Amino acid sequence: MKVYTQTDQVKNCAECVLTIGSFDGLHRGHQDIIKTLTTSASAKGKKSALITFDPHPRHILDKEKKISLIISMQQKRILLEKLGIDVLLIIPFTKEFSHMTAEDFMDNIIMRYFSPSGIVIGYDHHFGYKREGSPDFLKKYALSRDISLDIINAVADDKVVLSSTHIRELISNGFVRRASFELGWVYGFNAKVVHGSGRGKELDFPTANIVATEKNQLMPKTGVYLARGRVNDDFIVGMCNFGTRPTFNERELVMEINFFTSSLDDIYNREIYIEFLERIRDEKKFDNPDQLVQQLHQDKKYCMELKKKYE
CATH class of the missing domain: 3.40.50.620 (HUPs)
Structure with missing residues (x-):
C-alpha cells in the first residue's frame, strides 16, 4: 500500500x-x-x-x-x-x-x-x-x-445500525466483546510500558503499567478485563485492571496488566499492543490488601478458564 x-x-x-x-x-x-x-x-x-x-x-x-x-x-x-x-x-x-x-x-x-x-x-x-x-x-x-x-x-445487527458512535458507547460502557464483534476486529490499542508503584509485585501479582500511545485513544470502562498483549510478536493472555485502585485510596487512573507467564523479558519503555477480550467485573474497594489478593486469585482462575475460548 x-x-x-x-x-x-x-x-x-x-x-x-x-x-x-x-x-x-x-x-x-x-x-x-x-x-x-x-x-x-x-x-x-x-x-x-x-x-x-x-x-x-x-x-x-x-x-x-x-x-x-x-x-x-x-x-x-x-x-x-x-x-x-x-x-x-x-x-x-x-x-x-x-x-x-x-x-x-x-x-x-x-x-x-x-x-x-x-x-x-x-x-x-x-x-x-x-x-x-x-x-x-x-x-x-x-x-x-x-x-x-x-x-x-x-x-x-439485531436491528442496531453499526456506527462509530454506537461502538464508542459500547466500549465506554465496558461491552468490549460486543464492540469487537461490531468492529470485525478485537478492540485494542498500542501502548507504552511504564514503571508503576511496584504494588503489584508486592502483592505477588506483578503488573506492567501501560499508557496508550494515541493521546486521544478511547479507553474502556474502568474494571477488570481478560486481555491479550502482543509482546515480541507473541500474544500473551493476562488480566488487566483499569481504574484508581480504591483499596489504596488512590485517585489517578492507572491501567496495569498481569500477564499469565513467568518468562516475560524486561519490557519497560517498550511499545506493546493490548486487546480487551472481555470485561470480568467492576473495580471494587476492599477492606484490606489480603481481601484484594484473594479476589485477584479468583479473577485469575476465572480468566484462565475464559481464555480457552480465544485459543
Missing part, C-alpha cells in the same frame, strides 16, 4: 476507484464499503484508493467536545493494507481546509489528483463546508462526469 500525506505527492492513480471518510474504527460497515471498493477496482483493473483525514475533523471543528478515537492512524494504516487498499491519502485537516466547499474538493483534489473511474461511499457520508457534499450531491456530480457511484447501505 502506497501512503501519501500531501495531495501533490499522489502519482499514478488515474481512473482509480476511491472512497472518502474518517473511518474511525474501520468497523464492519466501513469494511463493506472497502470490499465493494476493492472488488470494483479489481474488476476494472485499476487501483483502489482511500482518502482520510488527520486529525479527525471533529478535533478541529468541535474542540470542546473532542471525541476519543477507537483506532489510531497507525493501526488504521495496518488494517487498511490488510483489507487490500492500494493507495492511502491522509489529508492534514485544518480549519482552513474545513472551509473548502464540496465542489472545490471534488474539482481540485479528487479530479485533479485521482480522476477516478468510480467512487464508493457510505449511505450517510457527507463532506465539504457545512457538510454539503451529500450522496445526492455526489450522484449529480458523478453522473455529469461519467463516474460510477456506489452508495453502500447501513450494516445492521
